[in-house]
Amino acid sequence: MPPRSYVSPARSAAAAETRERVIEAASRTLREGESIARFSLDTVAKAAGVTRLTVYNQFGSRRGLLEAVFDEIARHGGLHQLADAMAMADPRAALDRMVEIFCAFWSRDSAVARLHDAMATDPEFAEALRERNERRRRGVTALIDRIAGKGASPQTRKDAVDLIFALTSYPTFALLSTGRSRDEVCRLVQAACRAALAPLINPSS
């Protein structure tokens, strides 16, 4: 006979709370730790005041926890502003705004640096993050299509998209951040992205 099952408001609320506490502890550990190498589920569990097994119950694996942390950061990272940016009348202004939004996102929580490091050791996590980045690529593609003149070949468009995609990526942001404020990086990337648009209109190559 099948065991009767039921949903419990109080229980699932408590579970959700511990889940959030674990995510918070994990992102704090990522922020404060100097390397992803030191990031262990044991440390996180202790910081959250739970057992390591609870982490497994909630997230399934280390990878699951890391994805949950990234999604939590993304939720509060200001990416919802992208909708407004994409709706702007001037696609170049929209691109500038897009760069601004992503610079703010990359610099908001230093845990994102460690999460990108985690891509190196966990291919499936890397794939998961890459999929989340595809949204950025789609946004860039849409803007390029609006900016490009009729004469722009598909290859020229693809080049512009991929170049701007690379310029707005986290690795580029991190490389440019040595000795630069967030705003300074933003202006530099904006200038580079504008320069990358040139081949789309000027048919001189």
Added chain:
Amino acid sequence: MPPRSYVSPARSAAAAETRERVIEAASRTLREGESIARFSLDTVAKAAGVTRLTVYNQFGSRRGLLEAVFDEIARHGGLHQLADAMAMADPRAALDRMVEIFCAFWSRDSAVARLHDAMATDPEFAEALRERNERRRRGVTALIDRIAGKGASPQTRKDAVDLIFALTSYPTFALLSTGRSRDEVCRLVQAACRAALAPLINPSS
């Protein structure tokens, strides 16, 4: 009484040979493995036909082995051509050539991808690789100084240097390599670098 010590041509030659064999096995393992996570000294030692302890005797640690692999790749990676490139009369042509040399370098041995992944988990190894990249930065700086007009401010120069440094980095190369041949990536990066030079002469901002 101090133990007498001596140098042994035959022994050090044999040691150098096993050292090379281990490096070769390590880079092969990195190339064939799908992730740095699977890269263990045990695997390398077996592939080289030696004991894991021999690896420790020769390289001290996992990090030491990885550095040795990178240096070996760099030695045969064509970076010596940089001297000729830097000696070119036209600094813009030199920059084009530089981009070419680095695109060839990044694409030559797929083990470099895994080595960059290793930066994520080993901060000291990351630092070691960063130092080796400083040579590229110095080269870019020298070219920018030759290209920049008198009116170019230090900040404008720094911006150009850092931007080109980022454009010629491995992460950028890897990001642009999806669906592009080495030469195509090279041309795209060259164009982006040329565009990054504009603020150096045109004082219109």
Added chain:
DNA sequence: AATTAGATATACATAATGTATAGTCAATCC
């Protein structure tokens, strides 16, 4: 009062790095 979901306690399997100690064997020195 019985049941159930979430969390705990404890143990175990596996894999990796790194250290320690003793032993093997051929090249070198006297």
Added chain:
DNA sequence: GGATTGACTATACATTATGTATATCTAATT
């Protein structure tokens, strides 16, 4: 030729992580 030395081996051990298994506890539901 015999003692010594350097590279390598064999074996063992300590430590740290991830991930799985099993039994138990507790408070919320039925």
